[in-house]
Amino acid sequence: xxTRLKTALGLLLTGIMLFPxxxxxxxxxxxxxxxxxxxxxLFPAHPTLEGYRAVLDQQLPYLGTSLVIGLGTVALTVALxxxxxxxxxxxxxxxxxxxxxxxxxxxMIPGIIMAMGFYAIYLQLGLLQSVPGLIVADSTLxxxxxxLIFTAFMSGIPGELLQAAQVxxxxxxxxxxxxxxxxxxxxxxxxxxFAFLWSWSDFIFASTLAGGGAHEPITLGxxxxxxxxxxxxxxxxxxxxxxxxxxxxxxxLAQRYVAAGVTAxxxxx
Numbered sequence: 001x002x003t004r005l006k007t008a009l010g011l012l013l014t015g016i017m018l019f020p021x022x023x024x025x026x027x028x029x030x031x032x033x034x035x036x037x038x039x040x041x042l043f044p045a046h047p048t049l050e051g052y053r054a055v056l057d058q059q060l061p062y063l064g065t066s067l068v069i070g071l072g073t074v075a076l077t078v079a080l081x082x083x084x085x086x087x088x089x090x091x092x093x094x095x096x097x098x099x100x101x102x103x104x105x106x107x108m109i110p111g112i113i114m115a116m117g118f119y120a121i122y123l124q125l126g127l128l129q130s131v132p133g134l135i136v137a138d139s140t141l142x143x144x145x146x147x148l149i150f151t152a153f154m155s156g157i158p159g160e161l162l163q164a165a166q167v168x169x170x171x172x173x174x175x176x177x178x179x180x181x182x183x184x185x186x187x188x189x190x191x192x193x194f195a196f197l198w199s200w201s202d203f204i205f206a207s208t209l210a211g212g213g214a215h216e217p218i219t220l221g222x223x224x225x226x227x228x229x230x231x232x233x234x235x236x237x238x239x240x241x242x243x244x245x246x247x248x249x250x251x252x253l254a255q256r257y258v259a260a261g262v263t264a265x266x267x268x269x
Contacts, residue, residue: 021244028052028237035233051238059239062221065131066200067246069217072135073199074192077142081191082184085150086176090162100151103144114140115208122209129213137205142195153187154180189257197247218243 027035028051029044088096118137119128127133157180165175181188203219210216222239225232 024237024240028234028241030234032232032234048234051232051234051236052242054232054235055238055242059218059221059242062216062218063243065215066217066219066243068131069134069138070196070199072131073138073142074195076135076139077146077195078188078191080139081143081146082150082181082188083176084147085187086154086180088147088151089154090157090159090180091172100148103147106140106144111141111204112208115204118205119208127209129210129215131215134202134205134210134217135199137209138199138202139195141198141202142191145194146191149187149191150184153184157183186257189254193250193254196250200243200247 026042026044029047029049030041031044031046031048031050034041034044034046087093088100093099115137118133122128122130122133127136161179161183162175165179170178200217201219202217203223206217206220207223211220218239222236222243225236225239
């Protein structure tokens with residue numbers, strides 16, 4: 001297969017995969033009266049910004065709530081997973097292998113089952129329809145994955161560096177904070193990115209634990225546009241476009257760190 005043919009095939013497959021993104025943008029600019037045309041317009045014949053005006057008028061509080069939840073999930077995930085990964089990789093606690101298996105199995109639990117469990121607990125604790133409750137719930141999705149990523153990355157840190165820190169008088173906590181964590185930048189960025197994306201796109205926990213409350217994330221904000229007799233498709237798609245921008249920007253900026261963080265520990269020297 002020639003280089004030009006490979007390039008053309010790659011462009012074709014990329015176009016097919018990105019077509020839903022283009023169609024989302026196309027519909028966000030389409031007027032309501034043009035929405036049911038058959039066949040639909042491949043380009044908006046009479047583009048309108050009504051959907052984006054609806055976003056600015058109605059969706060900014062939802063976007064703000066999602067941002068707070070996403071950043072809170074990132075902070076909690078890194079705070080819990082980084083020390084756990086360090087302990088499993090370097091301190092070798094008794095039962096570490098079993099714990100790693102449990103973390104792997106935890107990722108296989110369906111989200112709806114966890115949501116029902118959280119609902120029963122939050123009902124007793126008064127955490128339903130609260131931002132802290134959603135942060136804790138979303139972190140349960142990210143922490144098992146994050147611990148495995150940190151463990152794999154930190155296992156590759158030379159033991160001589162840790163021994164040198166111990167010779168200088170640093171204890172385990174100081175060694176982790178001053179030596180291990182700065183060297184684990186790639187894995188921190190990787191974990192932070194995935195934790196943010198999972199919390200940003202979460203719908204199951206949001207609808208179960210925060211539905212009808214004063215602080216709802218953007219996934220529920222979009223859902224409010226869909227009713228029995230009304231589907232504001234241009235507003236829905238405009239909100240989806242705006243909601244996709246933070247995740248897309250973060251992914252572009254962090255991609256080189258993510259590649260290094262995900263493959264860490266895959267090969268041994």
